[in-house]
Amino acid sequence: MIKVVKFGGSSVANAAQFAKVKNIVLSDPARQFVVASACGKESKEDHKVTDLLYLCEAHIRYGVSYEPIFAEVEAKYSKIKEDLGLALDLDKEFSMIRSQMKKGISTDYLVSRGEYLTCRLLAEYLGYDFVDAADVIAFGYDGSIDMEKTASLLQQHCNGKGIVVPGFYGAMPNGAIRVMSRGGSDVTGAVLANVLDADVYENWTDVSGFYVADPRIVANPVRIPRITYNELREMSYMGANVLHDDAVFPVKSKNIPINIRNTNEPENPGTMIMEDCSKQDQLDPPHRITGITGRKGFTVITLVKSHSSAEVGYLRKVLSVFEDYRVSIECVPITVDTFSIIVNTEAVDSCLYDIVGRLKEELKPDSLKIDERVSLVAVVGRAMKEQPGMSGKLLSEFGYNHINIKTISQTADELSVVVGVMDRDFEKAIQCIYDKFIKEERGNKG
Ligand code: ASP
Numbered sequence: 001m002i003k004v005v006k007f008g009g010s011s012v013a014n015a016a017q018f019a020k021v022k023n024i025v026l027s028d029p030a031r032q033f034v035v036a037s038a039c040g041k042e043s044k045e046d047h048k049v050t051d052l053l054y055l056c057e058a059h060i061r062y063g064v065s066y067e068p069i070f071a072e073v074e075a076k077y078s079k080i081k082e083d084l085g086l087a088l089d090l091d092k093e094f095s096m097i098r099s100q101m102k103k104g105i106s107t108d109y110l111v112s113r114g115e116y117l118t119c120r121l122l123a124e125y126l127g128y129d130f131v132d133a134a135d136v137i138a139f140g141y142d143g144s145i146d147m148e149k150t151a152s153l154l155q156q157h158c159n160g161k162g163i164v165v166p167g168f169y170g171a172m173p174n175g176a177i178r179v180m181s182r183g184g185s186d187v188t189g190a191v192l193a194n195v196l197d198a199d200v201y202e203n204w205t206d207v208s209g210f211y212v213a214d215p216r217i218v219a220n221p222v223r224i225p226r227i228t229y230n231e232l233r234e235m236s237y238m239g240a241n242v243l244h245d246d247a248v249f250p251v252k253s254k255n256i257p258i259n260i261r262n263t264n265e266p267e268n269p270g271t272m273i274m275e276d277c278s279k280q281d282q283l284d285p286p287h288r289i290t291g292i293t294g295r296k297g298f299t300v301i302t303l304v305k306s307h308s309s310a311e312v313g314y315l316r317k318v319l320s321v322f323e324d325y326r327v328s329i330e331c332v333p334i335t336v337d338t339f340s341i342i343v344n345t346e347a348v349d350s351c352l353y354d355i356v357g358r359l360k361e362e363l364k365p366d367s368l369k370i371d372e373r374v375s376l377v378a379v380v381g382r383a384m385k386e387q388p389g390m391s392g393k394l395l396s397e398f399g400y401n402h403i404n405i406k407t408i409s410q411t412a413d414e415l416s417v418v419v420g421v422m423d424r425d426f427e428k429a430i431q432c433i434y435d436k437f438i439k440e441e442r443g444n445k446g
Pocket residue numbers: 008009037038048050051114167168181182183184185186
């Protein structure tokens with residue numbers, strides 16, 4: 001059994017968190033491959049190390065002293081080292097970074113030092129080997145990760161002992177450090193799981209997996225025990241974010257499950273993300289709805305033109321106007337002769353009136369209407385498929401709760417129904433769907 005285990009910033013924020021990580025790792029001999037982030041916040045007022053390092057870089061760029069900020073980073077690591085009684089020569093590490101900063105440091109190198117230092121300390125604390133991500137995570141010149149090269153480098157650097165690899169960065173073919181996008185340690189873990197053919201990729205964070213709804217909206221929502229990769233994709237796209245988007249692809253391609261776990265509550269089984277949940281679903285049937293999520297801040301542009309539904313190429317012409325302004329489209333609900341184009345309000349901030357002008361000029365609609373402050377609520381669930389009446393029940397719930405529906409869309413895979421409501425009804429919409437489909441079902445189960 002091979003487990004790749006990744007710990008996020010909050011799991012390594014201080015010595016007490018390091019101790020929890022050690023208990024988790026050493027309690028299971030399969031946990032031989034550890035990835036960690038830079039130290040996260042210890043409290044709300046605290047700062048993430050990666051943010052501090054980006055701030056140092058900005059200070060260097062503007063010629064302002066970075067000393068007080070870098071001193072915060074030093075203090076954080078020195079305290080962890082001291083509290084855990086470790087021997088790593090941190091002064092040497094800090095003076096190396098300082099001398100690079102004086103000479104002109106690359107941003108990627110500087111901001112990667114958080115993960116590097118966390119993992120140096122963690123490796124010593126666990127009694128595992130430290131393997132630098134620069135030596136094993138290989139980027140190609142196009143910026144994508146070269147999986148074959150990564151696999152072979154990893155083989156060369158493993159000698160049968162547990163290893164700790166920093167997340168978030170790797171090296172370009174010329175050896176220069178390159179960082180991923182923010183939250184990229186999730187991707188490092190997924191890449192290692194892929195090249196090692198792991199049985200499971202455990203992603204340890206500060207929540208016990210995914211919840212059916214956002215706990216800031218629904219009080220004490222139930223945990224989702226299992227979710228498919230496709231459901232997860234829908235959920236994350238619509239606003240639920242626990243995992244970096246790019247972390248799914250490397251494991252999905254090899255059918256490796258991801259287990260989201262909570263470092264502060266290790267006995268909780270968390271959420272299992274899998275390609276196919278059908279076997280487990282037979283033993284323990286899921287709710288009809290896996291999750292309810294969504295986002296505020298959309299703009300809906302509705303065009304009405306008689307007989308346009310019969311006009312070949314009409315929709316393409318509408319969409320190409322948005323393409324010209326490089327605006328990505330979220331959803332296109334259509335009825336006879338009426339098209340609504342839903343876009344993120346921020347994306348059309350500076351070009352909405354230009355787009356409208358072009359649509360009027362080129363498409364000559366009978367009418368064109370703009371609705372702002374629209375939210376999209378996505379109801380996601382593999383168990384909704386081929387359930388006659390499911391969308392009807394969903395939509396009538398909005399009616400009972402006096403929530404006006406602006407738009408509705410569902411694709412033929414029946415994995416999600418996306419409903420547009422006004423921003424002011426967003427929270428109420430999520431709560432009422434939760435009450436109807438989760439609370440009521442659980443009540444009926446007794
Ligand atoms: N430390 C990086 C960040 O804050 C990467 C990570 O935590 O995954 O984005």
